[in-house]
Amino acid sequence: MSAAASGSIRYDGTTVAGAQPESVLLPGHDVPLGRYTTVRRLLPQRPRRMVGAWCFVDHFGPDDVAGRPGMQIPPHPHTGLQTVTWLVDGEILHRDSLGSMQSIVPGQLNLMTAGHGIAHSEQSPPAHPPVMHGLQLWVALPESARHGEPRFEHHAALPRVGAGDAGITVVVGEYAGVRSPARMASPIVGAQIDIGSPAPVELTLRDDFEYALLAMSGTARVDGVELAQGGLLYLGEGRSASTVTAADGDARLFLLGGEPFEEPLVMWWNFVARSHEELVAARDDWAAGHRFGTVTGCVDAPLPAPEMPITRIKARDRHGRTVG
Ligand code: MN
Numbered sequence: 392m393s394a395a396a397s398g399s400i401r402y403d404g405t406t407v408a409g410a411q412p413e414s415v416l417l418p419g420h421d422v423p424l425g426r427y428t429t430v431r432r433l434l435p436q437r438p439r440r441m442v443g444a445w446c447f448v449d450h451f452g453p454d455d456v457a458g459r460p461g462m463q464i465p466p467h468p469h470t471g472l473q474t475v476t477w478l479v480d481g482e483i484l485h486r487d488s489l490g491s492m493q494s495i496v497p498g499q500l501n502l503m504t505a506g507h508g509i510a511h512s513e514q515s516p517p518a519h520p521p522v523m524h525g526l527q528l529w530v531a532l533p534e535s536a537r538h539g540e541p542r543f544e545h546h547a548a549l550p551r552v553g554a555g556d557a558g559i560t561v562v563v564g565e566y567a568g569v570r571s572p573a574r575m576a577s578p579i580v581g582a583q584i585d586i587g588s589p590a591p592v593e594l595t596l597r598d599d600f601e602y603a604l605l606a607m608s609g610t611a612r613v614d615g616v617e618l619a620q621g622g623l624l625y626l627g628e629g630r631s632a633s634t635v636t637a638a639d640g641d642a643r644l645f646l647l648g649g650e651p652f653e654e655p656l657v658m659w660w661n662f663v664a665r666s667h668e669e670l671v672a673a674r675d676d677w678a679a680g681h682r683f684g685t686v687t688g689c690v691d692a693p694l695p696a697p698e699m700p701i702t703r704i705k706a707r708d709r710h711g712r713t714v715g
Contacts, residue, residue: 413627414616415439417603424449425464430527433605433623435658441709442603442625443649444577446472446531446656446663450605450621452524453480461515461523466686466693468677469505471537471663473530475581476501476513477562479607479643481523487511488684491543497525500546500562502573506532508676509541510683512691524607526645528581530563531652531663536576546572554595556588557635564649567595579649586611589640594633602626602648604635609642611635618644655706655714660697667703674699 419433434441434448442448451462462483476483478497485493485501488510495501503511515523532539552559552569559566563573564580571581580600586592586609596602603625604611606618613635618624626633628651635644657664662673674696676682686693705713 415625417623447529449527457521465691468683475528478525506539508682512689557592584644586637610638
């Protein structure tokens with residue numbers, strides 16, 4: 392059953408008069424990432440900046456990288472966020488300033504928690520599979536976790552759950568009572584949905600979360616709305632279920648969801664923070680070789696910090712409204 396006509400039930404139990412779950416198609420735009428890769432940036436967009444704590448969504452590929460460098464992102468810093476790297480084709484080697492060195496292949500999760508500061512590189516190894524296809528995602532850390540120590544996790548196997556003819560891999564957070572081992576800091580879900588038949592699939596959702604579905608492969612209909620490959624469909628809050636059908640009986644979607652993230656953020660370059668001053672401090676620390684450490688084993692030179700814009704960067708809430 393779709394909750395589309397029933398109004399939005401908030402988790403405090405009150406019904407918001409006139410509120411309905413939204414369906415907003417966000418097509419994204421191409422952005423170069425590193426020297427050799429182009430990604431489709433699906434978050435942040437205006438006016439939709441976040442889905443739960445998900446604050447940055449890049450979808451890359453499927454790209455033919457046979458005989459090419461593939462992904463080559465030299466050492467760069469992060470603060471205030473977690474990076475989620477997820478592949479459906481290819482291989483990426485992660486190195487960071489904690490000394491981690493970890494290759495991932497499809498079905499595995501690399502999760503890096505920046506806390507107050509970490510640096511990493513992500514690169515296709517010299518001998519890599521011919522196709523690269525995956526996601527680079529950021530999760531904003533709440534105030535209670537964003538000043539913490541950096542850490543890195545690799546999860547080689549993730550739990551799966553069935554929904555009709557679909558197989559769902561719970562990458563982070565929890566879905567349908569199944570919990571990923573990844574350590575997250577707020578109520579969230581990230582899950583790959585593989586549909587291999589034309590039968591409708593009923594996704595159970597939480598009405599206190601907001602959600603979006605990303606079409607990684609194939610075209611799907613989501614509660615009657617067509618979602619083509621590469622698109623992101625924002626589903627809003629207040630849904631207890633969503634019905635998804637693969638147009639050709641074959642689609643791979645990624646479900647992003649979470650409790651609406653109420654802390655206003657500033658985002659610039661690779662930093663998530665709360666004020667312009669924090670961004671300046673992080674940029675200056677990277678330029679001076681402080682705070683973020685050194686990515687050992689990566690022969691490429693670290694990325695230089697770009698110049699800050701002349702104007703102050705204002706904090707924005709999840710609706711894009713400036714705050715303060
Ligand atoms: Mn990064």
